[in-house]
Amino acid sequence: MDATLGSTLVTEADEDERTDAELLAAVRAGDCQAGGELFRRHVTLMRRVAAGLVRQQAERDDLVAEAFARVLSTVAAGGGPESNAPAYLVATMRNLFARWSRHENRIDLYATVPEPVTLDGGADELAVMRSEDRLVWSAYRTLPGRWRTVLWRMSAEGDTPAELAPVLGVSPNGVAVLARRAREGLRQAYLQVQVPDAKLPQCQEVRRRMGAWLRGTLPARRAGILAEHLAACEPCHAVAAELAEVNRELPRMTGCCDPAIPEPR
Numbered sequence: 001m002d003a004t005l006g007s008t009l010v011t012e013a014d015e016d017e018r019t020d021a022e023l024l025a026a027v028r029a030g031d032c033q034a035g036g037e038l039f040r041r042h043v044t045l046m047r048r049v050a051a052g053l054v055r056q057q058a059e060r061d062d063l064v065a066e067a068f069a070r071v072l073s074t075v076a077a078g079g080g081p082e083s084n085a086p087a088y089l090v091a092t093m094r095n096l097f098a099r100w101s102r103h104e105n106r107i108d109l110y111a112t113v114p115e116p117v118t119l120d121g122g123a124d125e126l127a128v129m130r131s132e133d134r135l136v137w138s139a140y141r142t143l144p145g146r147w148r149t150v151l152w153r154m155s156a157e158g159d160t161p162a163e164l165a166p167v168l169g170v171s172p173n174g175v176a177v178l179a180r181r182a183r184e185g186l187r188q189a190y191l192q193v194q195v196p197d198a199k200l201p202q203c204q205e206v207r208r209r210m211g212a213w214l215r216g217t218l219p220a221r222r223a224g225i226l227a228e229h230l231a232a233c234e235p236c237h238a239v240a241a242e243l244a245e246v247n248r249e250l251p252r253m254t255g256c257c258d259p260a261i262p263e264p265r
């Protein structure tokens with residue numbers, strides 16, 4: 001290798017890459033940017049380990065984010081590792097996962113609540129209410145375990161974030177964030193469970209993402225592709241138009257507006 005090039009690379013590496021021990025010391029001294037640098041450095045490893053622990057993407061993200069937040073707050077408070085951040089981060093994540101799993105096994109008991117006993121009378125209104133219940137229930141069952149937990153405990157049992165924080169192993173603020181994501185996830189799933197299966201292969205992807213699209217959470221590029229398909233496909237357009245009505249009844253996300261359904265060509 002060219003000697004000059006070699007020394008240039010070393011110099012650049014020195015500038016960008018303080019050692020983990022130096023970054024940890026910086027976090028301890030109150031440098032938030034050092035925490036961000038540690039995150040960037042080890043997030044790939046964390047995600048890989050998380051992928052071996054939990055199946056659903058949303059839960060992986062929660063696990064990685066929470067483990068980082070915990071380690072950083074421990075270090076900022078003067079505790080935690082002096083060096084070897086990855087080992088400590090991974091151990092923290094595994095511990096969190098173990099605690100969350102124990103908790104989830106308990107919560108899954110709630111997820112097997114039997115259907116309400118059949119009532120006689122059969123009023124139309126009751127039938128509508130029950131079918132709505134069923135839809136919400138189906139949507140709820142598709143959510144990641146922690147989202148189900150936070151929704152159930154806060155909605156059905158009336159727990160506050162402060163009460164739930166020690167149970168879920170996150171801060172009260174973490175519970176509030178989780179609850180917001182879970183509520184939005186439920187609305188999206190509520191729409192998605194009403195999307196009929198596609199008859200044509202080219203419609204499958206569009207149908208699978210329709211809930212997210214209606215809630216305005218698809219990345220712009222994907223949203224554009226989906227809108228394009230709706231303009232050209234009569235059956236998908238009809239599904240989108242019908243569900244857009246349902247979506248209008250749901251609470252809005254902040255900073256989000258209804259997607260415009262393109263007219264069929």
Ligand SMILES: [Zn+2]
Pocket residue numbers: 202203206229233234235236237
């Ligand atoms: Zn289609």
